[in-house]
Amino acid sequence: MVTTSVTPANAIYGGTSAAGNPIVVGLLVSQNATSAGCSGALVAPRVVMTASHCLTRPAEGIWISAPGTDLRDITTLRIQGDKYFIPTTFSMTSFPYQNDFGIIVLKSAFPNAQTLEIAKLEEVKKWMSEESSITHLGYGCTQLVDSPPCGATSPTPNQLTTVFSKEIPAQFSALIPGTFSVTKISVDKTICGGDSGSPILKEVSGKTIYVGSQSSSNGAGCTKSCNIVCVATQGLPSANIELVDAAFKYASSSLPAPTPTPEQSLAASKKTTITCLKGKLTKKVTAVKPKCPTGYKVKK
Secondary structure, eight states: OOOOOOEEOOOEESSEEOTTOSSEEEEESSTTOOSOSEEEEEEETTEEEEOGGGOOSOGGGOEEEOTTOOTTOTTSOEEEEEEEEOOTTOBOSSSSOBTOOEEEEESSOOTTOOOOEEOOHHHHHHHHHHTOEEEEEEEOOOSOBSSSSOSOOOSSEEEEEEEBOSOOOGGGTTSOTTSEEEEEOOSSSEEOTTOBTOEEEEEETTEEEEEEEEEEESSOTTBSOOOSOOEEEEEOGGGOHHHHHHHHHHHHHSOOOOOOOHHHHHHHHOOEEEEEEETTEEEEEEESSOOOOTTOEEOO
16 A cells, blocks of 8 residues: 655664664663663764654653663663753644754763764765665664554664665655755665664764764655655754754863862862961961961962
8 A cells, every 4th residue: 555644753674783883872761761762873972963853851851871782771871861952943843844853962971982973964965866875773663563653662773774865755845955864765674663863874984974863754664565765854963053063062061070089189178388478477377278368478
């Protein structure tokens, strides 16, 4: 049966294990959650990029799993959200969603995380025109169903290789040009219920480049047939440069004060003595940060 409905893009069906991948993360509803409703990309130690429609609860109500981990293992590091950055042009009034791209800045940094290069809009357009290959990662469904939604999502991440599409189906004609990319999907390489926001990545000259966050699809949805031209769309950071700059600026300026080492604490608490002079009068002052009384000057 031909279907022309447009449904939220969700988890990856098929592909291979992406366990241990340093980029893909799950968006969790609590620190001890064991499944993800959306995925995202850790593009910097405190910065996660995802789909805006995944950000429906307060920032502090979302926890981010350590990248590439098994979500059933609640002993792994999870970090709480601190602040969202969502485009002013993002809209959920009708589907597909306009400019469906969002950023979460975390309360603290994941250790040893790298900062990814972000694809430029010109690069994305070129790759789409060439129908270039792309890597898609996410937590999601593992079985096909007769009709959406799919069943329980996978607690471990998967990845697959698909390609960009240069053709944009009529279902997405309402989207603002230049704000999204398009990738091809099928019953073997597709998007299923439960995992919007999952990243697509491009390898260029040995570098991993972040392209965008999964937003929507126009067909397969983890069902057993796809009789129309099936594609999925992604929200792009390259269409939201000012938003990206604001998020990175916030992430670098709002870092918590570092915890002093024991040596620093000892040094800070150590008392010293100074000599203060006022004419012929002499007075010694001992304190952690000694100061001379009013009218006295420190003896040089």
